[in-house]
Structures are given as structure tokens and as C-alpha cells.
Amino acid sequence: MRWVVLVLLFFGMIINFADKSIIGLAAVPIMEDxxxxxxxxxxxxxxxxxxxxxxxIFGAALADRIGAKKMLGFLMLTWAVLQFGVLAIAALPFLVLYRVLLGAFxxxxxxxxxxHAHKWFPPKLRGFANSVVVSGATVGAMIVAPLLVALIEILGWKMAFAALGAASIVWAVAFQLLTKESPAEVYEQAKQKQTKKLEKLDIKAFLLLLASPAALFTTLAYFSTYCLVVWFSVWLPIYLVEVINMTAGQMGMAVAVIGIASTLIYIGVSSxxxxxxxxxxxxxxxxxFVVAASMIAGALCMTSILAxxxxxxxxxxxxxxxxLTYTILPIGPTIMINEMPERGGLMTSILTSSGNIAGIxxxxLTxxxxxxxxxxxxxGHNLSILFMAVLILVFSALFLYFVKPATNVEGEGQAEGEDLLQKSN
Incomplete structure (x- = not known):
């Protein structure tokens, strides 16, 4: 079951980032229209x-209470409604409203x-499991770019968006029919323990935890990388067409090549x-050390483009x-969840949501x-690349110096025990 869950989360992330990236791939026709x-x-x-x-933050906190399965299914269905709603967009205010609502859900x-992946995999496999989930983001944002470009050219940008809405419906149905919330016997024990702890969250202690070096500088490192995530999603297609002088077809293939190669790299580093x-x-x-070194090397590669x-x-x-820079995306959540395992969804949402302020x-700014x-x-494009590289260099250095994660022996042992229980079952 854990591998079924992981595969569906992978495809869910593909849809999630295809929804994000298609706006960049359709930038030229949208700007013209x-x-x-x-x-x-x-x-x-x-x-x-x-x-x-x-x-x-609020969605992930709610998922800790009602379960990831219900939350993820609901989210997918709202995406479908919004993607079909693109057919009615005729002016900038409606396009902005659509993007605001899509981002919200x-x-x-x-x-x-x-x-959710954290619940199904033991510590020795969580980096790999999260890297598979993250790789869905790269597939959705880059590897399927030629397909999305073809859909845009054949059907028009509005119908291409609607096609992603149809994919969301298919995923929501499959996830509800083929998966469970968590390992059965472990879930019943964890549910009782978690419910008690959720009712007694110490807000002051929680805020102090967020201000600790491990949480703060992991979040900042994630933030810096997410600036690059957004740049790849929104500006890379325009950069390749207008600066490197590629055709739309060449741009789509180049984006796919970058996506495939980079996925192999950060899965390898996570492993x-x-x-x-x-x-x-x-x-x-x-x-x-592994994440910081990778981020620094990736930022230096980015600056080489200027020359x-x-x-x-x-x-x-x-x-x-x-x-190399994306290695913080699968490893960062494991560091944050380790700081407060019983609030895994909330801790990860703080990381991703705070990092995604970069998206605003x-x-x-670019x-x-x-x-x-x-x-x-x-x-101007080169200056934006330099800005991204310097930001990543600074925050990866701070991450390397300040982050000293807590050793959560109890949490590690419990997860290993869950793994053994699943094997015995």
C-alpha cells in the first residue's frame, strides 16, 4: 500500500505543478490575447x-485532524472547478482572481x-520517498512541458487549462478508491495519541520552536530555493524564447530535458x-551538510550562465x-517534522508556506x-538570475552554519517499529 500511496502522490504533484507551470508555458498567447x-x-x-x-498552514493543520485522504481529495476537486472556470476568463482581473483562488486551494x-508520505515510510527511506513526491513537481513543471505546449498550440490555452481540470477529477477518484489513511494497526494507536496532543498544543512553545535555528534557517533555505522554483515556472520559458532565441517547440523540449536531468540529480542526492x-x-x-553543499554548488552553476x-x-x-538546489525540497520537510513529529502536517506547512512567500x-520582483x-x-534577465543565485548562496551558508537538528530517538524508533509491523502483517 505504501508504494501505491507514493505513486499517487507523485502523480498528484505532477498535476499540482502542471497547474502552476502552464501559465508560464502559455505566457506569450495569454499576454497577446x-x-x-x-x-x-x-x-x-x-x-x-x-x-x-x-x-x-491552515489546510495542513486541518489535514492533521480530518486525515490526508479527505483533504487531498477535496483539494483536487476544487482545482478541477477552477481549471474549467478558465474558459470564462476574458480580462486581467479575472485571470488574477483565478490565480489567487488556484493558489489558495x-x-x-x-x-x-x-x-502523508512521512507516515508510510521509515526514516531510512523518507528522503527517497519525499524526493519521489518532489520529482512529481519537476515532471509537472518541466518534463510534461512539450505535451502542455502541444495542447496549448492545438486546443488553445483555455482548453489546455480545462484538460488539467479533467486530470484532477481522475486523480481524486483514484486516490479515494485505491488508498488508505495510514497503516491500519499503527493508525489506531497513533490516532488516539495524536488527538490528545492536538488538543494541548502550547502556542508559546510552538512559536519558540519556529524561531529556533533548525526551523528558522531550514525555512529560509527553502525560501531561497523556492524563489528559483517560481523563476523556473514563470520566467524560464520566456527566458529561453526571448534571450536564448529558441522556438516554442525547442523551448518545450529544453524545459523537459532540464526537468528530467534535474530530477535524477536530486533523487540521487536524496538517496x-x-x-x-x-x-x-x-x-x-x-x-x-549534503543539502547545503548541493545548494551552494547549484547556485554557482546558475551564475555561470551569466558568462x-x-x-x-x-x-x-x-x-x-x-x-542541486532542489535537494532542500525533499530533505527540508524531514528536518521540520523531526522537530515536532506529532504535528507533521503543521510543521511541513510552516516550511512550505513560509518558503512560498517567495512566490509572492x-x-x-523579476x-x-x-x-x-x-x-x-x-x-534584465541576467540580473534576475544573479539575484536568485546570490540569495541561494547566502541562505544555504546560513543553513549550513546554524541548523543542528534535534535527535528524535523516540520518533525514529517508533517509525522503525511501524515499518516492522507493516512487514510482519
Whole structure:
């Protein structure tokens, strides 16, 4: 059952990020149809994240109470309604409203998915499991880009959005029919224990925990990487077409290549982290050092694009930059959940929602940076890349220096016991 859950979470994340990224792939026809400027397009990209952090926290906290299965099914159905609603969009205000509402209902998905995978896998496999879930984001945002571009060109951008709505309905039905909330015997024990703890959450202690170095600098590192996540989603297609001079078809293939290569990279790094953790049980070495080193290397690859803008190197550097910096996405949730295991959904939502504040700032800021140099758009795009790289370098260094995760022996032992119980059953 754990592998069925993981596969469906993987496909759910594909839909989640396809919903996010299709707006960037359809940027040119949308801007032409609605007569939008770069500044207005930056607002469209930013609007998705206006409610995302808030609903992410409350949605994940609610999922801790009612169960991930019900919450994820409900979220998918709301996405379907909104994607079909795109057919009625005829002006900028409606496009912004659609993006705000889509972001609001997609906000809880990632933290709930990470927390749900956490329940089904023991510590020695959680890095891998989360990397599979995260890889669904890359598939949805990049690898399926040629398919989405083809849908946009054949059906028009509105019908392409509606097709994603249909995929959401299929997923919601499959998830309800094929999965369970958690391992049966363990769930009954955990449910009683969790219900008691949920009623006695110490708000002051919780806020102090969020301000601790482990939680604070993990969140900031996630934030810096998510600036790049948003850049890849909103601005990469435009960058490849207008700066690197690719056609729409070439752009779609390049985005897919970047997605495939980067997925293999961060799954490999996450598996390395799991391997080191299994051998030494050392959080600093296996989680923090591996992630920080990868992020720093990825940021340096990103800066190399400023000096070498040959299309082949741009794609190669993007593969490395995305794959290496994204390692915080699967490993970060394991660090946060480790700080308060009984509140896994809530802790992960704090991480993802706080990090996704980048989604509010980054698209609009990128549009503003590019608009500063209207006579030299190449320089503006390069300046935005430099900004992303420096941000990641700074916060990954802080993450490396300050984050010293707690050793949660009880939680680790319980998870291993759950794993043995599942095997015996």
C-alpha cells in the first residue's frame, strides 16, 4: 500500500505543478490575447502565492485532524472547478482572481503530501520517498512541458487549462478508491495519541520552536530555493524564447530535458542523504551538510550562465542548478517534522508556506528587474538570475552554519517499529 500511496502522490504533484507551470508555458498567447505588459505579467505570476502561504498552514493543520485522504481529495476537486472556470476568463482581473483562488486551494497540497508520505515510510527511506513526491513537481513543471505546449498550440490555452481540470477529477477518484489513511494497526494507536496532543498544543512553545535555528534557517533555505522554483515556472520559458532565441517547440523540449536531468540529480542526492543517515544516524552530516553543499554548488552553476550563454551550456547549467538546489525540497520537510513529529502536517506547512512567500515576491520582483532595462532585456534577465543565485548562496551558508537538528530517538524508533509491523502483517 505504501508504494501505491507514493505513486499517487507523485502523480498528484505532477498535476499540482502542471497547474502552476502552464501559465508560464502559455505566457506569450495569454499576454497577446489580454494585451498584458511585463509588469502586469509579473502580477499574474505573483498572484498565485498571495493566499498560498496562509491556506497552506491552515489546510495542513486541518489535514492533521480530518486525515490526508479527505483533504487531498477535496483539494483536487476544487482545482478541477477552477481549471474549467478558465474558459470564462476574458480580462486581467479575472485571470488574477483565478490565480489567487488556484493558489489558495493548491497551497495545502505539498505539506499534506509530504506529511502523508512521512507516515508510510521509515526514516531510512523518507528522503527517497519525499524526493519521489518532489520529482512529481519537476515532471509537472518541466518534463510534461512539450505535451502542455502541444495542447496549448492545438486546443488553445483555455482548453489546455480545462484538460488539467479533467486530470484532477481522475486523480481524486483514484486516490479515494485505491488508498488508505495510514497503516491500519499503527493508525489506531497513533490516532488516539495524536488527538490528545492536538488538543494541548502550547502556542508559546510552538512559536519558540519556529524561531529556533533548525526551523528558522531550514525555512529560509527553502525560501531561497523556492524563489528559483517560481523563476523556473514563470520566467524560464520566456527566458529561453526571448534571450536564448529558441522556438516554442525547442523551448518545450529544453524545459523537459532540464526537468528530467534535474530530477535524477536530486533523487540521487536524496538517496545519498538516506544512505548516510542509515549508516551513521547523524543529522548534520547526512541531511544538513549534503543539502547545503548541493545548494551552494547549484547556485554557482546558475551564475555561470551569466558568462556562458551558449544554448547547450545554458541547458546543462540549468540542469545542474535545478537538480542541486532542489535537494532542500525533499530533505527540508524531514528536518521540520523531526522537530515536532506529532504535528507533521503543521510543521511541513510552516516550511512550505513560509518558503512560498517567495512566490509572492519573486515573480513581481523579476518583472520589475527586467523592466528596469527596457532597451536591454537580456541584461534584465541576467540580473534576475544573479539575484536568485546570490540569495541561494547566502541562505544555504546560513543553513549550513546554524541548523543542528534535534535527535528524535523516540520518533525514529517508533517509525522503525511501524515499518516492522507493516512487514510482519
Amino acid at each position: 489580454l494585451n498584458l505588459s511585463y509588469a502586469q505579467w509579473g502580477i499574474v505570476g505573483s498572484s498565485y502565492y498571495w493566499l498560498y502561504p496562509v491556506t497552506g 493548491e497551497g495545502p497540497f505539498s505539506p499534506v503530501a509530504y506529511s 545519498l542523504s538516506d544512505y548516510l543517515f542509515k549508516r551513521n544516524q547523524n543529522w548534520r552530516l547526512s541531511r544538513v 556562458f550563454q551558449h544554448p547547450v551550456w545554458v541547458i546543462a547549467a540549468m540542469c545542474l542548478a535545478k537538480g 515576491v519573486a515573480p513581481a 518583472g520589475f528587474i527586467i523592466s528596469l532595462t527596457p532597451s536591454n532585456e537580456v541584461f
